Amino acid sequence: MLLNGIGVIFLASFLFGAMAVSVRIASRDMPAMQIAFVRFVGSLLVLLAFNSRAALRPRPGNFKRLLQRGLLGAGAIVLYYLAIQDAGAGLATLLQCTYPIPASIFAALLMDERLSGRSVAAVGLNLAGVLIVLGPGARLSPAATLGALSALGASVLAGGAVATARHLRASENASLITIYFMAVGAAVTAPASFFGMPHLSTTLVGALAAVVLTSAGGQWLLHHGLGFTSATQGSLACATSVVSAAVLEALLLGEHLNQHTLLGACLMVVAVGLAARSQPEERSQNSGVRRDSVPPSPEC
Numbered sequence: 001m002l003l004n005g006i007g008v009i010f011l012a013s014f015l016f017g018a019m020a021v022s023v024r025i026a027s028r029d030m031p032a033m034q035i036a037f038v039r040f041v042g043s044l045l046v047l048l049a050f051n052s053r054a055a056l057r058p059r060p061g062n063f064k065r066l067l068q069r070g071l072l073g074a075g076a077i078v079l080y081y082l083a084i085q086d087a088g089a090g091l092a093t094l095l096q097c098t099y100p101i102p103a104s105i106f107a108a109l110l111m112d113e114r115l116s117g118r119s120v121a122a123v124g125l126n127l128a129g130v131l132i133v134l135g136p137g138a139r140l141s142p143a144a145t146l147g148a149l150s151a152l153g154a155s156v157l158a159g160g161a162v163a164t165a166r167h168l169r170a171s172e173n174a175s176l177i178t179i180y181f182m183a184v185g186a187a188v189t190a191p192a193s194f195f196g197m198p199h200l201s202t203t204l205v206g207a208l209a210a211v212v213l214t215s216a217g218g219q220w221l222l223h224h225g226l227g228f229t230s231a232t233q234g235s236l237a238c239a240t241s242v243v244s245a246a247v248l249e250a251l252l253l254g255e256h257l258n259q260h261t262l263l264g265a266c267l268m269v270v271a272v273g274l275a276a277r278s279q280p281e282e283r284s285q286n287s288g289v290r291r292d293s294v295p296p297s298p299e300c
Contacts, residue, residue, distance in 0.1 A: 005225050005226075005227075005228035005229035005233070005234070006225070006229060006233060006234075006237045007225075008221050008224055008225035008228075009221065009222055009225035009226075009229070009234050009237040009238050010237055010240065011221055012217075012218040012219070012221035012222040012225065012238055013218075013237060013238045013239070013240045013241040013243075013244065014218075014241070014244045015214040015215075015217050015218030015221070016214070016218045016238065016241035016244075016245075017093065017241040017242070017243065017244025017245035017246075017247075017248060018210065018214045018244060018245075018248055019210070019211055019214040019215050019218060020084060020089040020092070020093045020241065020245040020249075021089050021245060021248045021249050021252060021253070022207045022208075022210035022211045022214065023035055023081055023084045023085075023089065023207075023211055024084050024085075024088060024089040024249065024253070025203065025207040025252075025253075026204055026207035026208055026211060027081070027084060027085040029198050029199070029201065029203070029204045030197070030198050030204060030208075031085075031192065031195075032078070032081035032082045032084070032085040033078060033081070033082075033189055033192035034189075034192045034193065034195075034197065034198075035081055035208070035211060036074075036077050036078050036081050036185070036189045036192070037186065037189035037190060037192045037193055038208050038211065038212065039077070039081075039185075039208075039211050039212060039215050040074070040077075040182050040183075040185035040186035040188075040189055041182075041186045042208070042209075042211075042212030042215075042216075043178075043182045043212050043215045043216035043219065044179065044182035044183055044186055046212065046213070046216045047175065047178055047179050047182060047216055047220070048179065050175075051175045051179065056176070056179065057176075058172060058176060058180070059171050059172060062168060062171060062172060065164060065167065065168055066168065066172075066176075066177065066180040066181075066184075067180075067184060068164055069161055069164040069165050069168060069177065069180070069181060070180055070181045070183070070184025070185060070188075071184060071188070072157050072158075072160045072161035072164060073157070073158070073161040073165075073181050073184075073185065074181075074184055074185035074188040074189065075154075075157045075188075076096075076099075076154045076155075076157035076158040076161055077154075077185060078188070078189065079150045079151070079153045079154035079157065080092060080096050080150070080151060080154040080158075082147065082150045083095070083096065083147040083148065083150040083151035083154060084147070085147070086143045086144060086146050086147030086150065087143070087144040087146075087147025087148055087150075087151065088144070088147075088249070088255070089245050089249050089253075090242075090245060090246045090249050090255060091144065091147070091148065091151070092147055092148075092150075092151045093151075093241060093242045093245040093246070094130055094151075094242050094246075094264075095130070095148055095151035095152050095155060096151045096152075096154045096155050096158065097126075097130060097155070097239040097240075097241060097242040097268075098126075098127060098130050098152070098155045098239075099154075099155040099156070099158040099159040099162065099235055099239065100122075100123055100126050100159070100232060100235040100236045100239050101123055101126075101127060101155075101159065102155065102156050102158075102159025102160065103158070103159035103160075103162045103163050103231050103232060103234075103235040104119065104123055104159075104231065104232040104235070105159070106159055106160050106163035106164075106231070107163045107166065107230065107231035107232060110163060110167075113166075113230055113231060113232070115232065118274050119230075119232045119233070121274060122232070122233075122236055122271040122274040123232065123236070123271070124271075125267050125268070125270055125271035125274065126236055126239060126267070126268055126271040128264075128267055129263075129264040129265065129266070129267030129268040129271065130242070130264060130268070131264070132263050132264035132267065159235065162222075162226070162231055162234065162235045162238075163231045165177055165181075165222075165223055165226055166226045166230065166231040166234065169223065169226045169227040174220055174221075174223035174224035174226075174227065175220065177223045178216075178219050178220045178223050181219065182216075182219075222234070222238055225237070236268075236271055239268065240265075240268050240269060242264075242265070242268065243265040243268065243269070246265070
Protein backbone atom coordinates (compact mmCIF):
# COMPACT_ATOMS: atom_id res chain seq x y z
CA MET A 1 0.00 0.00 0.00
CA LEU A 2 2.85 2.38 0.83
CA LEU A 3 4.49 1.82 -2.56
CA ASN A 4 1.26 2.25 -4.51
CA GLY A 5 0.09 5.17 -2.37
CA ILE A 6 2.66 7.55 -0.91
CA GLY A 7 5.52 6.19 -3.04
CA VAL A 8 3.68 6.72 -6.33
CA ILE A 9 2.56 10.20 -5.29
CA PHE A 10 6.15 11.14 -4.41
CA LEU A 11 7.05 10.37 -8.03
CA ALA A 12 4.08 12.46 -9.18
CA SER A 13 5.29 15.35 -7.03
CA PHE A 14 8.70 15.29 -8.74
CA LEU A 15 7.01 15.44 -12.15
CA PHE A 16 4.83 18.33 -11.01
CA GLY A 17 7.93 20.20 -9.85
CA ALA A 18 9.51 19.67 -13.27
CA MET A 19 6.27 20.83 -14.87
CA ALA A 20 6.36 24.07 -12.88
CA VAL A 21 9.86 24.90 -14.11
CA SER A 22 8.85 24.03 -17.69
CA VAL A 23 5.87 26.40 -17.39
CA ARG A 24 8.22 29.12 -16.13
CA ILE A 25 10.39 28.69 -19.24
CA ALA A 26 7.42 28.57 -21.62
CA SER A 27 5.80 31.64 -20.02
CA ARG A 28 8.64 33.79 -21.37
CA ASP A 29 7.12 33.44 -24.85
CA MET A 30 3.52 32.32 -24.30
CA PRO A 31 0.68 33.53 -22.01
CA ALA A 32 -0.19 31.28 -19.09
CA MET A 33 -3.72 30.54 -20.35
CA GLN A 34 -2.37 29.28 -23.66
CA ILE A 35 0.20 27.11 -21.87
CA ALA A 36 -2.65 25.62 -19.82
CA PHE A 37 -4.63 24.91 -23.01
CA VAL A 38 -1.65 23.16 -24.64
CA ARG A 39 -1.10 21.23 -21.42
CA PHE A 40 -4.67 19.93 -21.27
CA VAL A 41 -4.99 19.09 -24.97
CA GLY A 42 -1.56 17.48 -25.19
CA SER A 43 -2.02 15.43 -22.04
CA LEU A 44 -5.48 14.33 -23.19
CA LEU A 45 -4.06 13.04 -26.48
CA VAL A 46 -1.26 11.19 -24.68
CA LEU A 47 -3.70 9.52 -22.30
CA LEU A 48 -6.16 8.57 -25.06
CA ALA A 49 -3.31 6.93 -26.97
CA PHE A 50 -2.72 4.54 -24.06
CA ASN A 51 -6.35 3.78 -23.19
CA SER A 52 -9.27 2.11 -24.93
CA ARG A 53 -12.77 3.51 -25.35
CA ALA A 54 -13.81 1.56 -22.26
CA ALA A 55 -11.79 4.08 -20.22
CA LEU A 56 -14.27 6.78 -21.22
CA ARG A 57 -17.35 5.21 -19.61
CA PRO A 58 -17.82 6.21 -15.96
CA ARG A 59 -20.02 4.34 -13.54
CA PRO A 60 -23.61 5.56 -13.13
CA GLY A 61 -23.82 8.65 -10.92
CA ASN A 62 -20.17 9.66 -11.30
CA PHE A 63 -20.41 11.95 -14.32
CA LYS A 64 -21.28 15.10 -12.34
CA ARG A 65 -18.50 14.44 -9.85
CA LEU A 66 -16.03 13.97 -12.71
CA LEU A 67 -17.09 17.34 -14.09
CA GLN A 68 -16.71 18.85 -10.62
CA ARG A 69 -13.20 17.45 -10.30
CA GLY A 70 -12.37 18.73 -13.79
CA LEU A 71 -13.66 22.25 -13.16
CA LEU A 72 -11.90 22.55 -9.80
CA GLY A 73 -8.67 21.20 -11.25
CA ALA A 74 -8.83 23.36 -14.36
CA GLY A 75 -9.39 26.49 -12.27
CA ALA A 76 -6.48 25.52 -10.02
CA ILE A 77 -4.16 24.95 -13.00
CA VAL A 78 -5.03 28.27 -14.66
CA LEU A 79 -4.44 30.22 -11.43
CA TYR A 80 -1.24 28.25 -10.76
CA TYR A 81 0.18 28.95 -14.21
CA LEU A 82 -0.68 32.63 -13.86
CA ALA A 83 1.13 32.59 -10.51
CA ILE A 84 4.23 30.99 -12.09
CA GLN A 85 4.19 33.60 -14.83
CA ASP A 86 4.05 36.48 -12.34
CA ALA A 87 5.89 35.16 -9.28
CA GLY A 88 8.20 32.43 -10.61
CA ALA A 89 8.04 28.65 -10.23
CA GLY A 90 9.51 28.52 -6.72
CA LEU A 91 7.23 31.00 -4.96
CA ALA A 92 4.13 29.98 -6.91
CA THR A 93 4.66 26.28 -6.16
CA LEU A 94 5.44 27.10 -2.56
CA LEU A 95 2.12 28.87 -1.97
CA GLN A 96 0.09 26.50 -4.12
CA CYS A 97 1.46 23.64 -2.04
CA THR A 98 -0.55 24.75 0.97
CA TYR A 99 -3.44 22.79 -0.58
CA PRO A 100 -3.15 19.87 1.89
CA ILE A 101 -4.92 22.20 4.34
CA PRO A 102 -8.09 22.79 2.25
CA ALA A 103 -7.89 19.18 1.00
CA SER A 104 -8.02 17.83 4.56
CA ILE A 105 -10.87 20.20 5.46
CA PHE A 106 -12.91 19.28 2.37
CA ALA A 107 -12.28 15.57 2.97
CA ALA A 108 -13.38 15.84 6.59
CA LEU A 109 -16.51 17.90 5.83
CA LEU A 110 -17.69 16.24 2.64
CA MET A 111 -16.34 12.68 2.81
CA ASP A 112 -16.32 11.95 6.56
CA GLU A 113 -12.58 11.28 6.35
CA ARG A 114 -11.56 11.52 9.98
CA LEU A 115 -8.43 13.50 10.75
CA SER A 116 -6.14 11.67 13.16
CA GLY A 117 -3.85 13.52 15.52
CA ARG A 118 -0.87 12.62 13.34
CA SER A 119 -2.60 13.95 10.23
CA VAL A 120 -3.38 17.25 11.95
CA ALA A 121 0.25 17.51 13.10
CA ALA A 122 1.44 16.68 9.58
CA VAL A 123 -0.70 19.45 8.09
CA GLY A 124 0.70 21.85 10.69
CA LEU A 125 4.29 20.86 9.85
CA ASN A 126 3.54 21.27 6.15
CA LEU A 127 2.24 24.80 6.71
CA ALA A 128 5.24 25.62 8.90
CA GLY A 129 7.57 24.39 6.15
CA VAL A 130 5.84 26.57 3.57
CA LEU A 131 6.08 29.62 5.83
CA ILE A 132 9.79 29.00 6.48
CA VAL A 133 10.54 28.69 2.76
CA LEU A 134 8.71 31.95 2.13
CA GLY A 135 10.81 33.58 4.81
CA PRO A 136 10.08 36.51 7.10
CA GLY A 137 9.87 39.99 5.65
CA ALA A 138 9.61 38.86 2.04
CA ARG A 139 9.43 41.92 -0.23
CA LEU A 140 7.36 41.17 -3.29
CA SER A 141 6.86 43.30 -6.37
CA PRO A 142 3.26 44.12 -7.42
CA ALA A 143 3.42 41.39 -10.08
CA ALA A 144 4.78 38.85 -7.61
CA THR A 145 2.08 39.82 -5.09
CA LEU A 146 -0.61 39.22 -7.71
CA GLY A 147 1.03 35.91 -8.54
CA ALA A 148 1.11 34.95 -4.86
CA LEU A 149 -2.62 35.65 -4.55
CA SER A 150 -3.27 33.54 -7.65
CA ALA A 151 -1.26 30.70 -6.11
CA LEU A 152 -3.29 30.84 -2.90
CA GLY A 153 -6.50 30.72 -4.93
CA ALA A 154 -5.10 27.74 -6.81
CA SER A 155 -4.38 26.08 -3.48
CA VAL A 156 -8.02 26.22 -2.39
CA LEU A 157 -9.30 24.85 -5.71
CA ALA A 158 -6.61 22.14 -5.77
CA GLY A 159 -7.62 21.03 -2.29
CA GLY A 160 -11.20 20.54 -3.45
CA ALA A 161 -10.02 18.75 -6.58
CA VAL A 162 -7.85 16.29 -4.63
CA ALA A 163 -10.66 15.52 -2.17
CA THR A 164 -13.07 14.92 -5.08
CA ALA A 165 -10.57 12.70 -6.89
CA ARG A 166 -10.02 10.67 -3.70
CA HIS A 167 -13.78 10.07 -3.49
CA LEU A 168 -13.93 9.04 -7.16
CA ARG A 169 -11.10 6.52 -6.72
CA ALA A 170 -13.46 4.39 -4.63
CA SER A 171 -15.25 3.43 -7.85
CA GLU A 172 -13.25 4.67 -10.86
CA ASN A 173 -9.76 3.99 -12.17
CA ALA A 174 -6.99 6.55 -12.47
CA SER A 175 -7.08 6.68 -16.27
CA LEU A 176 -10.76 7.61 -16.48
CA ILE A 177 -10.47 10.35 -13.83
CA THR A 178 -7.38 11.81 -15.50
CA ILE A 179 -8.89 11.73 -19.01
CA TYR A 180 -12.04 13.54 -17.89
CA PHE A 181 -9.94 16.09 -16.00
CA MET A 182 -7.88 16.85 -19.11
CA ALA A 183 -10.99 17.01 -21.33
CA VAL A 184 -12.76 19.48 -19.03
CA GLY A 185 -9.59 21.53 -18.71
CA ALA A 186 -9.17 21.67 -22.49
CA ALA A 187 -12.76 22.93 -22.87
CA VAL A 188 -12.32 25.56 -20.14
CA THR A 189 -9.06 26.96 -21.57
CA ALA A 190 -9.96 26.63 -25.28
CA PRO A 191 -10.86 30.36 -25.67
CA ALA A 192 -7.17 31.17 -25.05
CA SER A 193 -6.34 29.66 -28.46
CA PHE A 194 -8.52 32.21 -30.26
CA PHE A 195 -6.05 35.04 -29.65
CA GLY A 196 -3.30 33.62 -31.83
CA MET A 197 -0.32 31.52 -30.83
CA PRO A 198 3.19 33.00 -30.54
CA HIS A 199 6.12 31.97 -32.72
CA LEU A 200 7.10 28.41 -31.82
CA SER A 201 10.82 28.51 -31.15
CA THR A 202 12.81 25.39 -30.32
CA THR A 203 12.95 26.40 -26.65
CA LEU A 204 9.20 26.99 -26.46
CA VAL A 205 8.35 23.70 -28.18
CA GLY A 206 10.68 21.81 -25.84
CA ALA A 207 9.22 23.50 -22.76
CA LEU A 208 5.64 22.79 -23.89
CA ALA A 209 6.49 19.15 -24.61
CA ALA A 210 7.93 18.86 -21.10
CA VAL A 211 4.79 20.47 -19.65
CA VAL A 212 2.55 17.97 -21.46
CA LEU A 213 4.53 14.85 -20.57
CA THR A 214 5.16 15.72 -16.91
CA SER A 215 1.54 16.78 -16.53
CA ALA A 216 0.11 13.58 -18.02
CA GLY A 217 2.44 11.34 -16.02
CA GLY A 218 2.15 13.25 -12.77
CA GLN A 219 -1.64 13.52 -12.89
CA TRP A 220 -2.11 9.82 -13.62
CA LEU A 221 0.27 8.83 -10.83
CA LEU A 222 -1.51 11.16 -8.38
CA HIS A 223 -4.92 9.69 -9.19
CA HIS A 224 -3.53 6.16 -9.00
CA GLY A 225 -1.94 6.84 -5.61
CA LEU A 226 -5.15 8.34 -4.22
CA GLY A 227 -6.72 4.90 -4.52
CA PHE A 228 -4.40 3.66 -1.76
CA THR A 229 -4.18 6.58 0.64
CA SER A 230 -6.31 9.31 2.19
CA ALA A 231 -6.81 12.76 0.68
CA THR A 232 -4.73 14.31 3.47
CA GLN A 233 -1.83 11.88 3.07
CA GLY A 234 -1.91 12.09 -0.72
CA SER A 235 -1.98 15.88 -0.83
CA LEU A 236 0.86 16.15 1.70
CA ALA A 237 3.03 13.82 -0.36
CA CYS A 238 2.23 15.64 -3.60
CA ALA A 239 2.91 19.02 -1.99
CA THR A 240 6.61 18.12 -1.81
CA SER A 241 6.71 19.21 -5.47
CA VAL A 242 7.85 22.53 -4.00
CA VAL A 243 11.18 20.81 -3.29
CA SER A 244 11.73 19.50 -6.82
CA ALA A 245 10.54 22.82 -8.30
CA ALA A 246 13.01 24.80 -6.17
CA VAL A 247 15.92 22.43 -6.88
CA LEU A 248 15.27 22.26 -10.63
CA GLU A 249 14.80 26.02 -10.83
CA ALA A 250 18.16 26.45 -9.09
CA LEU A 251 19.91 23.98 -11.39
CA LEU A 252 18.34 25.00 -14.71
CA LEU A 253 17.59 28.69 -14.25
CA GLY A 254 20.27 29.71 -11.77
CA GLU A 255 17.84 30.63 -8.99
CA HIS A 256 19.41 30.72 -5.53
CA LEU A 257 18.44 27.87 -3.21
CA ASN A 258 18.61 29.43 0.24
CA GLN A 259 18.61 27.97 3.74
CA HIS A 260 14.94 28.84 4.26
CA THR A 261 14.03 26.61 1.32
CA LEU A 262 16.14 23.71 2.59
CA LEU A 263 14.77 23.94 6.14
CA GLY A 264 11.19 24.26 4.93
CA ALA A 265 11.64 21.32 2.57
CA CYS A 266 12.90 19.17 5.46
CA LEU A 267 9.79 19.99 7.49
CA MET A 268 7.56 19.07 4.56
CA VAL A 269 9.30 15.71 4.16
CA VAL A 270 8.87 15.04 7.89
CA ALA A 271 5.18 15.95 7.51
CA VAL A 272 4.75 13.34 4.78
CA GLY A 273 6.50 10.71 6.90
CA LEU A 274 4.20 11.49 9.81
CA ALA A 275 1.10 11.33 7.60
CA ALA A 276 2.23 8.03 6.06
CA ARG A 277 2.20 6.43 9.51
CA SER A 278 -1.45 7.36 9.91
CA GLN A 279 -3.40 4.83 7.85
CA PRO A 280 -6.82 5.68 6.36
CA GLU A 281 -9.71 4.73 8.63
CA GLU A 282 -11.81 3.01 6.00
CA ARG A 283 -9.93 0.38 4.06
CA SER A 284 -13.25 -0.72 2.61
CA GLN A 285 -13.22 2.26 0.31
CA ASN A 286 -10.43 0.67 -1.68
CA SER A 287 -12.40 -2.54 -2.10
CA GLY A 288 -14.81 -0.71 -4.37
CA VAL A 289 -12.15 0.20 -6.90
CA ARG A 290 -12.46 -1.62 -10.19
CA ARG A 291 -10.05 -4.44 -10.83
CA ASP A 292 -8.77 -2.56 -13.84
CA SER A 293 -8.01 0.48 -11.69
CA VAL A 294 -4.50 -0.80 -11.02
CA PRO A 295 -2.83 -1.26 -14.41
CA PRO A 296 0.21 -3.49 -14.75
CA SER A 297 2.53 -0.50 -15.12
CA PRO A 298 2.40 3.26 -14.35
CA GLU A 299 2.62 4.25 -18.00
CA CYS A 300 0.26 6.91 -19.27
